[in-house]
Each structure stands twice: as structure tokens, then as C-alpha cells.
Amino acid sequence: MIEIPPTDLRARPLPALGAQPIAIAAAALLLIVAGIGTIFLWRIASGTSPEQERVVAGRQVQARVAQTSEQLVERTKGLELTQQQSIDQLQALQDQLHDIQALVAAQRSEIRKLSEQIGEIGTGLDSLRQSFAQAQPADTAERPAVRSKPAARASRATRSRAAKPRAAKTQRKSAKPRR
Numbered sequence: 001m002i003e004i005p006p007t008d009l010r011a012r013p014l015p016a017l018g019a020q021p022i023a024i025a026a027a028a029l030l031l032i033v034a035g036i037g038t039i040f041l042w043r044i045a046s047g048t049s050p051e052q053e054r055v056v057a058g059r060q061v062q063a064r065v066a067q068t069s070e071q072l073v074e075r076t077k078g079l080e081l082t083q084q085q086s087i088d089q090l091q092a093l094q095d096q097l098h099d100i101q102a103l104v105a106a107q108r109s110e111i112r113k114l115s116e117q118i119g120e121i122g123t124g125l126d127s128l129r130q131s132f133a134q135a136q137p138a139d140t141a142e143r144p145a146v147r148s149k150p151a152a153r154a155s156r157a158t159r160s161r162a163a164k165p166r167a168a169k170t171q172r173k174s175a176k177p178r179r
Helices: 006-011 019-046 050-142 156-175
Strands: none
Touching: none
């Protein structure tokens, strides 16, 4: 093996490049430029670029978001209106319920008063009945037991009975000698 002294490496400049590496570099550069040119020609021919498409797509998305936001705002306002109407109706129902409760309470107190008055009337009637029952035997003892019936109600049998004793009295009187 041959040893290369370290001084030899430093003394030699870069190794000489041959003609082939320059041609390869030039061909690669030419391919890159041709690719970039083709992309530009394609964008010009189609009339659109990805950046423009992105901008248009972004604007469409913004328009949809704005439209959706407006719809949400309208629906929210509608819900607020409906909620306020429901609250108003509920308040009206609560007022009516309060009025009805007040009326029911007034009716209950009136019913209590009336039931107390009816109870007082009942006790008054009972006391009148008792006093009438106590007074009636005393009245019947003072009065003779005479029944008087109206003439319209008297039957023929009672009339004939009443007529017989009178006739008997008149016969007795006639049987006695006159002086």
C-alpha cells in the first residue's frame, strides 16, 4: 500500500471536474425552467389559479357563514318574541288564577256565614218547637176538647149525627107537659 503523505492533500486544489458534470447540471436546470414555464402556461391557459380559487372559496364560505348568522339571528328574535308572548300569557293566567282564588275565598267566607246563620235558624226553630210543645198541653187543658170543622168539609154522616141529637132534644122537650 501506498501511503499518501498529509502534505500532498493540502497542496492539491479541488480535483478537476470533467465536461460531463457541467452538461448534467445544465440539463437539470433546463428541466426545472421548462417545468416552471409549463405551470405558468397552464395557469394562463385555464384562466384560474389556485390562489384565486381559494379566495373565491373563502368568500363563499364567508357568505354562507353570514347567511347562517342572519338566519340564526332571525330565529333567535322569533324565539324571543314567542318566549315573551308565552310569558305574557302566563302572567295573564296567573292574574286570573289569583282573581279566582280571591273569589273562591270570598265565596267560602260567605258560605261559612250562611251556614252559621242556618245553624242559628235551626236552633231557633228547635227552641220554638220545644216552647210550642210545652205550651200546647197547658192550652189544651184550659180549653175543652172541641173540634170544629168547616162546613164545606163536613160529610153527610156528621151532619146526620149532629141532627139526631137535636131532634132528640126537641122530642124530650115536647114530652114534658106544659104548664
